[in-house]
Amino acid sequence: MSLVEELTPREAAGKALADLGDLRNDVVVLVADTGETTRARFFAERHPDRFFNVGIAEQAMAAIAAGLASAGFMPYALTFAAFMARAWEIIRNSIARLNLPVRLVGTHAGFSDAYDGPSHQALEDLALFRVLPNFTVIAPADSCETYRAVMASAEVKGPVYIRVGRDFHVPTTCDMYKVFEVGKGYVALDGHDVALLTTGQMLSFALDAAHILKEKGISAAVLHFPTVKPLDLTLLSRYARTVKAIVTVEEHVVHGGFGSAVAEALINLGPKPMAIMGVKGFGRTAKSPADLYQFFGLTPDNIAARAEELISLSR
CATH class of the missing domain: 3.40.50.920 (Rossmann fold)
Structure with a gap:
């Protein structure tokens, strides 16, 4: 069993970001006081100079990510998928309209945060981001696919939304294929x-x-x-x-x-x-x-x- 296969989906996303940071100096990571819960701390531990916690301020996170993308960086912004919706207007006007290479990673999506109730369960996020022009929308099945999707997202032109679960994990794609291709079923x-x-x-x-x-x-x-x-x-x-x-x-x-x-x-x-x-x-x-x-x-x-x-x- 591979290391990624043993991880939960959010841990796989965090590991992918840390590995991506090793490969690309333009990758920066932003969180809305969710570095621990999204496992973005994996990136922070390896690349502290490129990690930014903006506090509980999702709109600011999106706006800062847009600014960094305009300056030539490739920002990954992480928070709970349910809270990403708070920044939707900023995402629409400052990221989607300008077709900027911002990657939004919404964790704890769907029912994966069963314990915190409906306020924390994003069940509308695919619709919110699918409707935005220029956005690529990805929803991985498990940890293996989450890792591959985050790594592959660096090659996408324009903005990307990646929907990630919390800890519920049934490995199904680890042996189904080895290379993730954006846009491929x-x-x-x-x-x-x-x-x-x-x-x-x-x-x-x-x-x-x-x-x-x-x-x-x-x-x-x-x-x-x-x-x-x-x-x-x-x-x-x-x-x-x-x-x-x-x-x-x-x-x-x-x-x-x-x-x-x-x-x-x-x-x-x-x-x-x-x-x-x-x-x-x-x-x-x-x-x-x-x-x-x-x-x-x-x-x-x-x-x-x-x-x-x-x-x-x-x-």
Whole structure:
């Protein structure tokens, strides 16, 4: 097992930043009093002269990052994904409109911060950043993919948003591929009856759902899209032409997120029976992320049942 594979997603992001700092002198890291919780302290320990804590001031963090990018640096700004929304207007006007190479890393995304309740659970962030022109939006599945995504983000032109979980971690991509390509989707499992499309940490759930469907004689493909924007239309088109139905699964509200991006693409690729599985409201306090997946119906059994329902409707 590799070192990265043993890390939690936020630890993998911190390690990637520290390693990236070794490779590039233009990388700087900013936090909004979240150096410990985001594990950005890994970078601070190795590169203290390029680490800045602006305090609990997300708007200032975004504005300073924009200024540093304008001066030729490559800033990575980290805070909880839920708090990144506080700086959205600054991000829109000072980063997206100017197409600056600022990388925003939102940690504790989705249900990964189950313990602090709905105020800390970002379930709208993909929609907020997907709608901004010039932004690339990435939602890794696990620690291996988080590490690779952060490293690869340094080569992207323009701003990037990377959605990272906290400690909930099921390694699924470590052996699936070795090189992360921004904008590329991956075939985690081939199939021909239904396609289960995932982003972020729902990949392992979809793989388990596919095995449930296999026992019922249904062949399910599992397609993983760590890059939500731009979406891999080549991969999507290939399976949209062959499967009977498509189910998207995300740890996000059903409006404006990954499922919406797929639906928008399918309008041009050709209509197909489709279901978007996600959340239809705010989160809630729980003892663990697993409790929230169960409460909101984002479990392998629920995914398999929804896929089976769509298959029956398409016959």
